[in-house]
Amino acid sequence: MLCKRSSLFICGALLFVAWNAILIFVLLGRSPIGQEGKGMQGEPGYEKGQRGKEKGNVIQELMEVINAFESELEKQNAILHQIQRHKSLWEEHKNGNTALKSKSDVLEPAPVVIPILVIACNRVTVKRCLDKLLEHRPSAERYPIIVSQDCGHSETASVIASYGSQLTHIKQPDLSDISVPVAHKKFQGYYKISRHYHWALNQVFNSFSYSSVIVVEDDLEVAPDFFEYFTALYPILKSDPTLWCVSAWNDNGREGFVDPGKSTLLYRTDFFPGLGWMLLKELWLELEPKWPASFWDDWVRHPDQRKDRSCIRPEISRTLTFGRKGVSLGQFYDKYLRFIKLNTEFVPFTKLDLSYLKKKKYDEDFEKEVYSAPIVAVEDLKSGKLSGPGPFRVQYSSPESFKALARNLGIMDDLKSGVPRAGYRGVVSFFSRGRRIYIAPPVGWNRYDPSWS
Numbered sequence: 001m002l003c004k005r006s007s008l009f010i011c012g013a014l015l016f017v018a019w020n021a022i023l024i025f026v027l028l029g030r031s032p033i034g035q036e037g038k039g040m041q042g043e044p045g046y047e048k049g050q051r052g053k054e055k056g057n058v059i060q061e062l063m064e065v066i067n068a069f070e071s072e073l074e075k076q077n078a079i080l081h082q083i084q085r086h087k088s089l090w091e092e093h094k095n096g097n098t099a100l101k102s103k104s105d106v107l108e109p110a111p112v113v114i115p116i117l118v119i120a121c122n123r124v125t126v127k128r129c130l131d132k133l134l135e136h137r138p139s140a141e142r143y144p145i146i147v148s149q150d151c152g153h154s155e156t157a158s159v160i161a162s163y164g165s166q167l168t169h170i171k172q173p174d175l176s177d178i179s180v181p182v183a184h185k186k187f188q189g190y191y192k193i194s195r196h197y198h199w200a201l202n203q204v205f206n207s208f209s210y211s212s213v214i215v216v217e218d219d220l221e222v223a224p225d226f227f228e229y230f231t232a233l234y235p236i237l238k239s240d241p242t243l244w245c246v247s248a249w250n251d252n253g254r255e256g257f258v259d260p261g262k263s264t265l266l267y268r269t270d271f272f273p274g275l276g277w278m279l280l281k282e283l284w285l286e287l288e289p290k291w292p293a294s295f296w297d298d299w300v301r302h303p304d305q306r307k308d309r310s311c312i313r314p315e316i317s318r319t320l321t322f323g324r325k326g327v328s329l330g331q332f333y334d335k336y337l338r339f340i341k342l343n344t345e346f347v348p349f350t351k352l353d354l355s356y357l358k359k360k361k362y363d364e365d366f367e368k369e370v371y372s373a374p375i376v377a378v379e380d381l382k383s384g385k386l387s388g389p390g391p392f393r394v395q396y397s398s399p400e401s402f403k404a405l406a407r408n409l410g411i412m413d414d415l416k417s418g419v420p421r422a423g424y425r426g427v428v429s430f431f432s433r434g435r436r437i438y439i440a441p442p443v444g445w446n447r448y449d450p451s452w453s
Helices: 002-028 046-094 126-136 154-161 182-207 226-239 281-290 296-300 359-371 378-383 399-409
Strands: 116-120 145-149 168-171 212-217 220-222 243-247 266-269 277-280 310-314 319-321 392-395 428-432 435-440
Touching: 116 126, 116 182, 126 145, 126 154, 126 212, 126 220, 126 226, 145 154, 145 182, 154 168, 182 212, 182 281, 182 296, 212 220, 212 226, 226 243, 226 277, 226 310, 266 359, 277 281, 359 435, 378 392, 378 399, 399 428, 399 435
Parallel strands: 116 145, 116 212, 145 168, 243 310, 392 435
Antiparallel strands: 212 277, 220 319, 243 277, 266 310, 428 435
């Protein structure tokens, strides 16, 4: 049936071309209506020239129509051949002849496009960020870079513009000061950042019409497998409603606090890490109408926004911050952030089985791993008296006991809406003296207490 339709279509096309060829020859022998025998006085040869000109116009128009039709015919013919090829492959498959099938004959889904949104302001050192993104980017088509600049800083704008067509440079148009409460006057910068994020994310999802984005700030350097990491985790984020982001960052990822031999290891976390993170358009449609005027990152960590959803984060960070100066005035930078270990080993995440991150299986394995570990005293951990490879568990029961343990063991001790940094189900996992350690609540934990902040 398919072959008959193809033959009929081609025959019809040939008849159409032949008919137009005959029509051209007929018109060559005719005079334009109302013009035969009428010339202009004093202009010999006018009649002949005019007739030739008009015939030429008609022929040109007909040739354009024929050329357009032939071009369309070639496209349709190619489609018919492709349909025939895949029909034959399907028949082979039904007959069990799959061994002959070549990869080139199989239709594969188009690769997803994941843009990178770089949030920039007045740091000329954005060059370091952009250089690394471009160095490690495997495809400009699959990972377009959009730099959104606030602040109107001309030197930074010049640095961004120097990359030309390698990226898209957009500028936040509203540079005005924001009216803030008197008590928040010193936090004007946080209000402007929130406004910028709101505008930039709207541009990505509404103006550029992308379905996902990786957000990177201008003071971040990315790891060699940064793009591989997010590409592998995109389908998991897309398919698991209990997840709402993927982050490249481990808040406790300092040298000595991560297992250097576990660059493949990934976790679920209830704490929003930021610092190189991916979200989907569906989440933005949910958050955008109620986006806050300031402190957007703490706002997304609130239970009203998180809604018991988690993020994915790595054992070893895929981003490194080099921006000590900013609106936070270097908060945490000198003590923690400058010592974060950046992964240097390329991990082929897209070839790994990451199904262990699905919530049901992950929760079962995680709880078994944590609560089968023996409880030990923090003094024994610090003194090195423990024997065995671990893991070991230290237990807390209040925000005060958590903070005391965290400070003693050298990890970040703050809580946001009751959730510890890098925590999952109240548990913080880290490496110490070559052993896996879990700071954990008692068995039977079931929810966070937002008052623990």
